[in-house]
Amino acid sequence: MIRFGIDAMLLALISLAFVAGAAADRTPEAPPAAVDAVDALRKQLGAALRGAIEEEGPIAAIDVCRDKAPQITKALQNEGVAVGRTSHRLRNPDNAPMPWMKPLLEELRDSTAAPGRFRVVDLGEAGTGYVEAIYLQPLCATCHGSNIAPALHDEIRARYPDDRATGFEPGEFRGLFWAVVPKPAS
Ligand code: HEC
Numbered sequence: 001m002i003r004f005g006i007d008a009m010l011l012a013l014i015s016l017a018f019v020a021g022a023a024a025d026r027t028p029e030a031p032p033a034a035v036d037a038v039d040a041l042r043k044q045l046g047a048a049l050r051g052a053i054e055e056e057g058p059i060a061a062i063d064v065c066r067d068k069a070p071q072i073t074k075a076l077q078n079e080g081v082a083v084g085r086t087s088h089r090l091r092n093p094d095n096a097p098m099p100w101m102k103p104l105l106e107e108l109r110d111s112t113a114a115p116g117r118f119r120v121v122d123l124g125e126a127g128t129g130y131v132e133a134i135y136l137q138p139l140c141a142t143c144h145g146s147n148i149a150p151a152l153h154d155e156i157r158a159r160y161p162d163d164r165a166t167g168f169e170p171g172e173f174r175g176l177f178w179a180v181v182p183k184p185a186s
Pocket residue numbers: 046049058059061062063065066067069070085086087089090091092093095134135136137139140141142143144165174175176
């Protein structure tokens with residue numbers, strides 16, 4: 001079990017092992033600021049999505065997803081914390097993974113749904129990277145599943161001509177929430 005107070009050098013080596021894709025099921029402790037930022041993004045986005053679908057229907061909710069997601073991520077960026085979403089199969093190319101996220105997408109893409117599956121990566125001077133796996137829920141299949149209503153699918157294709165984020169089954173790995181936070185001053 002890896003705990004706080006571990007030699008920083010060892011921590012960096014373990015993180016590098018993750019980046020290299022080495023099989024490992026242990027991960028350093030998640031930085032609380034990163035966990036908080038991702039929690040806030042997940043909750044606010046989920047509430048906005050559910051509210052919009054219930055009140056205005058899924059077609060109007062596309063705009064909520066497109067406009068609200070960047071607004072929420074921007075509002076959560078403070079004190080050097082950055083947060084967002086990415087995927088191995090993107091709808092919006094603006095959400096493309098940064099290089100350090102790619103091995104984690106590879107590693108987790110065949111994983112089965114488990115609550116709070118996360119990874120921590122040492123990004124050197126850039127800080128600490130944190131990712132949390134996202135798995136498809138039944139609601140998400142409305143816009144990311146294999147049986148999207150034709151009118152809704154047309155709207156999605158019109159806004160996202162290069163959409164690769166359909167055909168997901170509930171429980172399938174959909175992508176990552178990510179956060180980058182500064183390292184504690186030492
Ligand atoms: C109303 C339709 C709709 C629903 C329902 C929906 N999404 Fe999306 N999703 C979108 C749209 C539109 C985007 C592109 C947003 C943007 O432009 O940044 C997107 C983007 C994403 C992304 C960012 C990566 C990418 O492909 O661009 C993830 C991850 C994601 N959705 C996961 C989910 C999950 C998980 C759920 C269920 C909790 C969900 N979505 C429900 C429409 C939807």
